[in-house]
Amino acid sequence: MTSSSPAAIPVPPPAAAREAYGPALVKLADAGHDIVALDADLSASTGGNKLAASHPDRWFTVGAAEQNMISIAAGLASTGKTVYAASFAVFMPGHCFDQIRVQIAQQRMNVKLIASHGGISVGEDGASAQAIEDLALMTSLPGMNVVVPSDAVEADWAIRRAAEDNEPWYIRLGRPKLPIIHLDESISRFELGHAERIREGDDLTLIACGLMVEPTIRAADALADEGVGARVLNMASIKPLDEEAVIQAAQQTGAIVCAEEHNVIGGLGSAVARTLAAHCPVPMEQVGIEDRFGQSGPWTALLQEYGLTAESVAVAAKRALARK
Amino acid sequence: MTTSTVTAADTSALLDVCKRIRRHIVEMTHAAQSGHPGGSLSATEIFAALYFGGVARHDPANPQWGRRDRVILSKGHATPVVYATLAEAGYFDREVIPTFRALGTELQGHVVRNKPPGVEMSGGALGMGLSFAVGIALGHQLDGLADDEGQIFVVVGDGELNEGQNWEAIMSASHFGLHRITAIVDRNHFQNDGPGDEIMRIDPVGDKWAAFGWGVQHVDGHDVEAVRDAMLTARARSDAPQVVICETVKGRGVSFMAENPAGWHGKGPSDEQLAQALEEIDGGLT
Numbered sequence: 317m318t319s320s321s322p323a324a325i326p327v328p329p330p331a332a333a334r335e336a337y338g339p340a341l342v343k344l345a346d347a348g349h350d351i352v353a354l355d356a357d358l359s360a361s362t363g364g365n366k367l368a369a370s371h372p373d374r375w376f377t378v379g380a381a382e383q384n385m386i387s388i389a390a391g392l393a394s395t396g397k398t399v400y401a402a403s404f405a406v407f408m409p410g411h412c413f414d415q416i417r418v419q420i421a422q423q424r425m426n427v428k429l430i431a432s433h434g435g436i437s438v439g440e441d442g443a444s445a446q447a448i449e450d451l452a453l454m455t456s457l458p459g460m461n462v463v464v465p466s467d468a469v470e471a472d473w474a475i476r477r478a479a480e481d482n483e484p485w486y487i488r489l490g491r492p493k494l495p496i497i498h499l500d501e502s503i504s505r506f507e508l509g510h511a512e513r514i515r516e517g518d519d520l521t522l523i524a525c526g527l528m529v530e531p532t533i534r535a536a537d538a539l540a541d542e543g544v545g546a547r548v549l550n551m552a553s554i555k556p557l558d559e560e561a562v563i564q565a566a567q568q569t570g571a572i573v574c575a576e577e578h579n580v581i582g583g584l585g586s587a588v589a590r591t592l593a594a595h596c597p598v599p600m601e602q603v604g605i606e607d608r609f610g611q612s613g614p615w616t617a618l619l620q621e622y623g624l625t626a627e628s629v630a631v632a633a634k635r636a637l638a639r640k
Numbered sequence: 641m642t643t644s645t646v647t648a649a650d651t652s653a654l655l656d657v658c659k660r661i662r663r664h665i666v667e668m669t670h671a672a673q674s675g676h677p678g679g680s681l682s683a684t685e686i687f688a689a690l691y692f693g694g695v696a697r698h699d700p701a702n703p704q705w706g707r708r709d710r711v712i713l714s715k716g717h718a719t720p721v722v723y724a725t726l727a728e729a730g731y732f733d734r735e736v737i738p739t740f741r742a743l744g745t746e747l748q749g750h751v752v753r754n755k756p757p758g759v760e761m762s763g764g765a766l767g768m769g770l771s772f773a774v775g776i777a778l779g780h781q782l783d784g785l786a787d788d789e790g791q792i793f794v795v796v797g798d799g800e801l802n803e804g805q806n807w808e809a810i811m812s813a814s815h816f817g818l819h820r821i822t823a824i825v826d827r828n829h830f831q832n833d834g835p836g837d838e839i840m841r842i843d844p845v846g847d848k849w850a851a852f853g854w855g856v857q858h859v860d861g862h863d864v865e866a867v868r869d870a871m872l873t874a875r876a877r878s879d880a881p882q883v884v885i886c887e888t889v890k891g892r893g894v895s896f897m898a899e900n901p902a903g904w905h906g907k908g909p910s911d912e913q914l915a916q917a918l919e920e921i922d923g924g925l926t
Contacts, residue, residue, distance in 0.1 A: 352782065376778060376816075384808035387768045391775020394753075394760070395783065399775075415805075418765045419772065423753045 328496045333489040333526075334432035336471035338366025341400060345371045349479050352392050353400040354378060356385045362402035362432045382407045386415035386427075393425040398479050404438075405431035405447035405488055413453055421457040426482040429454075430475065434464070434488040435577035436605065436622060437527055439615035446610035447488075452582025454486040455555045461485040461508060462555040464576075464584075466529035469498040470552055473506035490527050490577075492615050497530055497550075509553050511561035517545030520636055521565035521572050522629060525551050525584050527619075528575040528603065535629035546633060554584050559591045566596040571636040573601045575629050577619075580604035599639035601632040648694025654864045657688045657728060659921055662893045664724030664737055666917040669908035672741035675749065678897055678904040680721035682828040682888040683795060685864040687711075687725040690793055693868035695875060697791075700730040703757035707789045710776055715797035715826065716750045716763020717906065723747050723756075731758035767803025769794045770823060774809055777818040787819070787878045793871070795824045799831025802840045807852070813881040814853030822874040823854070823883040826861065828890035830901040849883045861886025862925060893921050 344351050345367060357380040359365040368375040378385045382403055389401040401408065408431055409416050420427045436446045454462045461483055465471035471489055478485040497514075498504065504512055514529070515522075515536045524532035529550045536546040547569055549561055566572060572592065574585035585602040592600055605622050619625060649657065661684050669675040690696045696709040713722050720740070727734045732746075736756075739745035746755045750764030761772050773792040780790035796806065813821050825845065833839050842848070846856045855877055859866045867886060874882035890904070891897025894917040897904040909917055 352778070373782065378808070378812055381808040381812070383767075383805040384771045384774070384812055387771030387805070387809070388775035388778065388812070390761075391772040391777075392779045393775070394772070395776055395779025397779055397782070414765050415768060415771075418762055419768055423762050 327499065330493040330495050331468035332491055332493050333465050333468050333471040334361070334363060334491060336468045337402060337430055337432065337475060337489065338363030340472050340475040341367040342370045344476060344479050345374055350397055351400060351479060352376070352397045353402065354385050354389055356380055356382050356403045356407070358403055361404070362430065364402050382411040383415050386412045387419050389427045390419035390423060390425045393427050397426070399427045400430055401427060402430040402432065404445065405434040405450045406445055409450055409453045410447065417457060420484045421460050424459055425484060428475070428478040428485045428487065430487050430489065432489045433491045435490060435527065436610040436618045437490055437492045437577060437615040439491070439618060440612050442612040443609040448579045448605050448610060449582065450488060451554060451578050451584070455582070455587065459484060460555065463508070463552050464488045464526040464554060465506070465552050466526055466550050467494055467497045469496055470506050474552065477506055477508065488526065492527070494527060495530055497533070506552060509556040509558055511558040512550040512552070513547065514550050515546060515548035517547040518569055519545040520633055521547040521549060521569045522575065522633060523549045523551050523562070523565070523572060523584065523588055524575040525554060527577050528624060531624070531626035532575050532629050534626040535633065538626065538630050539633055544633070544637065551584055554587055557587045557591060559595070562588055562591045563595045566592055566598045571599045571640050573603065573629060573632045573636050575603040577624055578604055579607055581607055599636045601636045603628050603632050649692045651865055654688055654692055654868070655924065657692045658684050658864060659924065660728055661688060661721060661724040662921040663918060664727065665720040666894060666909055666914055666921070668720050668723065668737050668740040670914040671738045673908040674741060674906070675720055675908055676717040676906050677720060677894070677908070678830070678890040678901050679715060679718045679797060679826065679828060681892050681894060681897065682861070682890045683718050683721045683826045684893065685862050685867050686795060686824050686826060686886055687721050689864050689868035689871060691725050691729045693864070695868055695871045696793055700758070703731060707785060709791040709793065710760045710773070712761045712769045712773055712792065712794045713751055713763050714769020714794050715766065715800045718795070718797070718826070719749065719751045719763070722751055722759065726756060726758045729758070732756040766797070766800045767805040769796060770806055770809035770813065770821070773821050774813050774816065774818060777813070777820045778816065780820060788875070791820050791822065791875055793822050793824060795826060797831070798825055798827045798829065798842055798845065799836055799839070801825070801842050801845065802831070810849065810852045810854065818881050819878045821881040822871060823881070824871065825883060825885045826888055827885050828888040828901070830890040830905070832905050834902050846885055853880055855880050855882040856885065857882070858885045858887065861888035862892055893925060895920055
């Protein structure tokens, strides 16, 4: 997507990234993909129940048993199926990390892990329901593709793109309804390992994923009003990371801000910092959850409390600029 | 249609295979000076019956044959018995066996899927094999395999049954009606830290499986004909998943291991111990 002339495209109503999953599964099954989807007693929330309704032979629920679900997924994949397994991000990988590690990642199984309810935007359910560490766990597994779409449209693209290879994927989706950023496939679409350039700018680069992409665009627009040219990269693909885009951003703009709905340890910011340290060290600031657990509250209030806002990104941008 | 190229061995041939498997187990753990001989020796008759007794339909020349039966080692530390059996069955060259656990070998310390060909699942983290089997069975059902095709045999340890995931899998195999699955419990009564009854009691183990809806058989796990017959009976059933609980002795066939099973969970024999072990193995089970 670029900033040029989006006015002609009608703006759809807000949607949750997780809402993309069920319809994407149905599209894949309708198109004849040899997919099987698994749920663990959360199918109404993940959307897996939509496949259950349209292709009942292609869907199984294992009850509230995530470890069993992951190993079953691996067994199904060993018979040649493309397997989707869905749960909440706190339970998958939270309940079943070793099963993912040994049976999906080490065996390089064709299993796509769809984790809904990622981050603190789950809201009122509180800390036990809020995954702030899942990206750290998943990016640490060799061979695992890790993707955090920024809206329901990009989520749909990523979920269906995952069916086109035989690799393990982890796709993290959010619960709240968010504005749609991706208005037209002719403007851009999801590519694994490629950053999406949403705003042009030469003074610094803002790199975001998931729910933080939209406020980061607003931060860039606010900075533009103050005469600061902020490049914005949507880094849905955390692993593989578009290192070239990161290095180019560092070389051309000289400062970086990363924004994510995750602990500042082990997520997008860590991946970007690693690339910068190795290739082109420049001042970098992080907007994220500062190594503390979540709590109950309306999701919008939680984002304020934890500093996951456009204002926080703009403030971090000024800190980074001051260090140039 | 391709069928299994392996014909069932007679009893004397089975007993010979057991001896050769046991020799490989002590030789490879001696060469590596590590590995898990005790829980491999206890499972020797189980693997001999599976691969040589006409129980599992398989084809060493075509390990990926789609309608093959799958043999899964869930108690993944008993890797030596798998490599010994696959080598004897012709899946790979026996000459490779001494590389067990060496840098760069296919014969990893715990089994790795398709290394060598014939290994169906990576192991080492306990409790995952039955769930994996549930996935295979669901896949075979979707693919429309005939009732007697694509059976899945899962070898689990008794200590391994401490892991809760087993019971999730046992529940779901029954729920989904997956008659293709036969579990084989190597009931050797010892786990890493000592006697199972002291560490974590699992009795009445047969009643537990039965309560979860499985058909249960108990056999002497070192009577290779009895083990074979029980597994063939299980294979022929198409009403519910089946379990064969094999009463075994950890370290069976090597006296100093069988007498001190806790000491031989995870180490290799010395030169002198190897010589004694081979002599005893050649003498057969007494």
